[in-house]
Amino acid sequence: MTRKNTYGISADTEMLKNMDVPSARKIKGWFKVVYTDASVAMIIGVVVTSCFVIAGTGVLGPMHMAPEGPRLAVDLSNIFASKWGKFGGFLFMLAVQLLWSQHRLVSRQVGPGYWLIPSDYASLDLVVYHGRNNTGDSSCFSSLPI
Amino acid sequence: MRLGVAIFALIVSWSGEFRILKVIMTALIFVVIVGILYVTAYAFPGWKEVLSGLIPGGYVVPEWALNKGIDPDPWKEILPLIGWGAGGFASQVWYSYWSLAPVMA
Numbered sequence: 586m587t588r589k590n591t592y593g594i595s596a597d598t599e600m601l602k603n604m605d606v607p608s609a610r611k612i613k614g615w616f617k618v619v620y621t622d623a624s625v626a627m628i629i630g631v632v633v634t635s636c637f638v639i640a641g642t643g644v645l646g647p648m649h650m651a652p653e654g655p656r657l658a659v660d661l662s663n664i665f666a667s668k669w670g671k672f673g674g675f676l677f678m679l680a681v682q683l684l685w686s687q688h689r690l691v692s693r694q695v696g697p698g699y700w701l702i703p704s705d706y707a708s709l710d711l712v713v714y715h716g717r718n719n720t721g722d723s724s725c726f727s728s729l730p731i
Numbered sequence: 732m733r734l735g736v737a738i739f740a741l742i743v744s745w746s747g748e749f750r751i752l753k754v755i756m757t758a759l760i761f762v763v764i765v766g767i768l769y770v771t772a773y774a775f776p777g778w779k780e781v782l783s784g785l786i787p788g789g790y791v792v793p794e795w796a797l798n799k800g801i802d803p804d805p806w807k808e809i810l811p812l813i814g815w816g817a818g819g820f821a822s823q824v825w826y827s828y829w830s831l832a833p834v835m836a
Contacts, residue, residue, distance in 0.1 A: 633764060
């Protein structure tokens with residue numbers, strides 16, 4: 586259970602066991618909040634994920650790039666650097682290092698890290714490319730074994 | 732750097748205070764969403780191409796990708812991507828629970 590903007594207090598199981606019906610119904614009302622939240626999250630997730638797929642393919646496909654392995658981040662930072670200069674490339678590598686290596690730790694231990702660190706979505710951008718090339722070939726999607 | 736993140740996580744955990752973190756996260760989320768919408772609009776190949784890519788058999792792996800060692804079967808690439816997305820959605824819901832907890836208490 587939590588209080589205001591704090592957390593870490595264990596649930597009062599005795600109170601939950603002895604809860605009266607009106608209180609239980611009031612708490613059950615929160616189900617609607619959770620359902621709504623999950624539904625909206627799903628919609629946003631699908632839209633944003635689709636956008637990352639399209640953006641990833643749109644950027645990598647015309648360049649005929651399918652980065653993978655240890656050079657994945659380096660190749661992508663080079664793309665970033667082509668628009669933002671050396672500083673942009675450095676910033677990208679810094680973010681990859683910080684976010685990719687730690688987002689699991691933060692998300693599991695602190696809670697919000699997954700959203701704080703959008704590297705899962707960023708990595709989607711890393712793992713897809715667009716099959717269309719300059720000759721007008723048909724498209725495909727491809728992911729890399731991260 | 733890793734040590735810094737770990738210490739930061741430790742401080743937030745022990746302080747039990749995360750309002751500032753939520754503000755920062757909200758800002759970052761908006762940056763990500765606005766950024767990806769912009770790039771998508773910029774790189775959008777057209778609905779015909781996007782929708783044709785959703786039809787089995789409507790797409791082929793281009794020759795340049797095959798030359799780079801990509802498997803000719805697109806499903807070997809698509810299925811892991813679908814699995815990846817599910818993980819992201821689950822984490823999103825966990826975060827929502829975490830954020831809602833103070834309100835629900």
